[in-house]
Amino acid sequence: MYLEIITPDKKVFEGEVKLIQLPGSKGAFEMLKNHAPIISTLGKGVIKIEDMDSKEQLFEIDGGVVENKANKIIVLVESV
Amino acid sequence: MAGLKEIRTRIASVKTTRQVTSAMKMVSAAKLKKAQDAILQIRPYAEKLHEILLSLSASLENVEDSVYTQDRAPEKVLVILVTSNRGLCGGFNTNISKKAIELVTSKYEQQLRLDKLDFLCIGKQGERYLKHRGFKVVANENSLFDELTFDNVAKIAEGAMKAFEAKEYDRIELVYNQFKNAAMQEQTAEQFLPVEMEEQDDNAANYDFIYEPSKEYIIKELIPRSLKIQFYKALLDSHAAEHGARMTAMHQATDNATTLIGDLTLQYNKARQAAITGEILEIVGGAEALKG
Numbered sequence: 001m002y003l004e005i006i007t008p009d010k011k012v013f014e015g016e017v018k019l020i021q022l023p024g025s026k027g028a029f030e031m032l033k034n035h036a037p038i039i040s041t042l043g044k045g046v047i048k049i050e051d052m053d054s055k056e057q058l059f060e061i062d063g064g065v066v067e068n069k070a071n072k073i074i075v076l077v078e079s080v
Numbered sequence: 081m082a083g084l085k086e087i088r089t090r091i092a093s094v095k096t097t098r099q100v101t102s103a104m105k106m107v108s109a110a111k112l113k114k115a116q117d118a119i120l121q122i123r124p125y126a127e128k129l130h131e132i133l134l135s136l137s138a139s140l141e142n143v144e145d146s147v148y149t150q151d152r153a154p155e156k157v158l159v160i161l162v163t164s165n166r167g168l169c170g171g172f173n174t175n176i177s178k179k180a181i182e183l184v185t186s187k188y189e190q191q192l193r194l195d196k197l198d199f200l201c202i203g204k205q206g207e208r209y210l211k212h213r214g215f216k217v218v219a220n221e222n223s224l225f226d227e228l229t230f231d232n233v234a235k236i237a238e239g240a241m242k243a244f245e246a247k248e249y250d251r252i253e254l255v256y257n258q259f260k261n262a263a264m265q266e267q268t269a270e271q272f273l274p275v276e277m278e279e280q281d282d283n284a285a286n287y288d289f290i291y292e293p294s295k296e297y298i299i300k301e302l303i304p305r306s307l308k309i310q311f312y313k314a315l316l317d318s319h320a321a322e323h324g325a326r327m328t329a330m331h332q333a334t335d336n337a338t339t340l341i342g343d344l345t346l347q348y349n350k351a352r353q354a355a356i357t358g359e360i361l362e363i364v365g366g367a368e369a370l371k372g
Contacts, residue, residue, distance in 0.1 A: 006125045008230060008309065026293045039136060040292035041301050065302060067132045069287055074128050 001033050001071040003049065005059060005080075012059060012080050013049070020073065021048040022066055031068060038068045047075065084355065087348040091341060098337035104168070105330035108323045112262060115320035119259055119313070126313050129306050135287065136299060147245050148303050149275045154251040156196045157188050158218075160240065160272065162256035162315060163206030164322040165225050170329035172257065172265065172322060173205035179267040180206070180255040181213070198249075200240070202315070228319060230312055237311035241304065244273045256314045257321035263328045265321040272311070275303060 003020060005013040021030045023045025031038075047059040064077030161180045163173045180199075184192050191197040198218040201207035207220050221236055243249050252273040257265040291298055 004128070006128055008122050008125045008312070010121050011124060024292050025297075029292075036290055037287040038290040038292065039132060039298060040290075041298055065129075065132060065298070065305075067135065069135070074132065076125060076129055076132070 001031075001035075001068075001073060003073045003075070005047070005075045005077065007077055007080055009079075012077075013057070016052050017049045017073075018052060018054065019048075019050040020075075021046075022075070023047070023061070024066075031073065033071060035068055035071075037070070039065070041065050042075075042077070047077075084348065084351050087344055087351060091344045091348065094337050094340050094344065098334055098341070101330045101333040101337060105327055105334060108327035108330060112320060112323035112327055115316065115323050116259070119316040119320045122309070122313055122316060126309050129302070129309055133302055133306055135289065136295070136302065146275075146299055146303050148241065148273060148307065151274050152247070152250040154188070154191065156198070156249045156251075157184075157191045158198050158200060158240070158243065158249040158252045159184060159188075160200045160202065160252065160254050161206045161210070162254070162318040163201070163203030163209075164318075165204045165222055166326075167205060168329060169322055169326035170332075172325035172329075173203070173209065175265075176255060176257050176267050177206050177209040179269060180210070181215075183253065183255060183269050184215075202236070203318075224315070225319070228315060230308075233312045233315050234308045237308045238304075240272065240311075241307060249273075254311070254314055256318040257325075259317045259320040259324060262324040265325060268314075268317075270314075272307070275307070 001017060003013060003017045019030065019032055021028060023043050025041045025043045042061060042064045044062050047061055049057050059080050061077040062079055064075060066075045159180055163176055184197055188197055198216055199210055201217055201220045202224055204222050207217055210217050224232055240252055244252055253269060254272040255269045258268045260266055
């Protein structure tokens with residue numbers, strides 16, 4: 001699935017990922033391939049992604065929103 | 081024909097002016113680069129946010145539950161005019177101020193007559209233009225350009241949103257220069273509040289989204305954020321456009337100075353030649369007379 005993490009200042013991440021963990025407003029959750037379409041707001045916390053080579057990356061965020069539509073994920077955050 | 085000395089002085093003064101304008105051009109070019117980067121960086125964010133809002137509103141039957149979408153009869157109108165603090169940028173400020181006046185005299189003629197139309201100016205040039213023509217400028221935010229950060233801009237946007245919420249204004253318009261490229265700006269007037277939910281193609285509605293925590297909560301969260309981003313984007317646009325306009329104006333001024341110097345030099349050489357010819361004639365005439 002294709003992931004984009006964007007802040008008002010720059011694009012932080014763009015590319016294929018295997019797994020993403022997000023700090024949702026109601027609690028953390030995880031998305032894998034073929035996840036149902038979802039729109040969720042995000043709280044303060046850490047985004048963890050695993051790219052195609054199973055390498056982990058962490059992003060600390062203050063809040064934002066995520067949309068997943070047909071294996072295309074857009075994460076908008078205020079700051080990283 | 082003007083005297084030699086006068087022409088020489090003029091050439092010198094035009095040369096100094098050219099130096100100034102060409103320096104200003106350089107400065108603007110550097111600032112433009114920075115401003116342009118900023119606007120290019122925020123665009124993807126703004127677009128994606130807009131996209132998400134669209135997919136949200138597509139699945140929502142009545143968006144009326146947000147305070148920012150209430151479409152009231154426009155009794156009191158606020159127009160936010162974004163110009164620059166400094167001049168010397170060609171028609172940049174005049175064009176956009178004219179656009180604002182055109183907007184209020186056509187769309188909001190009635191409110192204008194009833195004195196229900198206020199201006200908020202960001203930028204000294206627009207403020208002066210409007211005040212001079214007798215429009216009601218209620219406030220200015222001219223110091224914003226000293227430090228154009230998201231936080232500062234968000235404060236102004238919040239102020240406008242609060243005023244709309246409190247029903248001080250029923251409609252808020254945003255008039256600014258949109259940055260196209262260094263030589264081109266597009267005068268844009270867009271409705272800031274209430275938020276207009278566009279009719280979208282139903283392809284977004286095909287997705288059966290899960291909403292976390294709830295649709296209403298997300299809408300409530302996203303609309304203010306989107307408004308602030310929209311406002312910030314408008315200001316970045318105007319900022320980049322300003323430097324672009326100034327760069328172009330100064331480039332032209334430098335070119336004009338160069339042409340002027342060329343003309344003056346030609347005139348100077350002609351005058352010098354004429355003087356020499358005159359002197360030779362005098363000498364020859366004198367020698368002839370002596371020969372007698």
